[in-house]
Amino acid sequence: MNENREIANPTRTKEILKKHGFTFKKSLGQNFLTEPNILRKIVATADITKETNVIEVGPGIGALTEHLGQSANQVLAFEIDDRLIPVLADTLSPYPNIKVLHQDVLTADLAQIIKTEFTQEYPIKVVANLPYYITTPIMMHFLESGVPIAEMVVMMQKEVADRISAKPGTKAYGSLSIAVQYYMEAKLAFIVPKTVFVPQPNVDSAILKLTRREKPAVEVVNEKEFFKLTKAAFQLRRKTLWNNLQNFYGKDEATKRWLTQALEVASIEPSRRGETLSLAEFAALSNALENSRS
């Protein structure tokens, strides 16, 4: 490949868009990357080798996909926009190890697709410049699918990256931080200015690197109830844990007794705010609630 002619090169991007008469759809979160150095940095952060299989969400015209194809064993890229399918067939034709799946990633049966499409059992990494309007649902779809994703290196709005990687006691910490950190170790890798996209988004972006933990961060008796509890605790951020728990579980005497006892067992003051509780404290409280459910 001629270095100057890679897809992400601003001149080549313009040519591709013009050739195919492509116009951006804001509703699909289409902000394409036109800075090859950022793409190289993303691929380096994800540590992609010929012994890595990659899943990409939203290849666009293939700017990141091309770099992934050059470094990885195989790349599967989910693209929802029909208009991009012929464009990608054109731009990615030199890369036989890339397959574009014309599909909404949120409804994809990831386990099945991984089984049928990847020919070698290499570690699977998700690398993507995500469509920002569905960042959280996409993250949760991968995490909850149970498929063995070793790492995710994903671009998103900086504000969402801050929330996902937030530590207890900070403003950004919430149920999303817990939902992701339960499965993965989260680190903000680097910030990406809005100027490297066409069209430019309104906000700065960040690359988040998530590495799967060998086992979840904390041991819980009932995962579903644990996540429900974390959501309940953050329902009204300015309220105390006690207020939020009563609002969610009920204010009758039996429920109040159940909550009080569980808080005692977990050694958590009811007057604290949800944002001060660590994952371990949420797990202790959830387990205490489960163990004394009548």
Ligand code: SAM
């Ligand atoms: N990867 C390209 C780049 O970096 O230049 C494009 C990234 S753009 C931010 C997001 C892409 O996701 C668009 O191509 C858009 O059409 C696609 N997309 C949006 N919703 C999707 C969905 N539900 N499933 C799969 N792709 C989707």
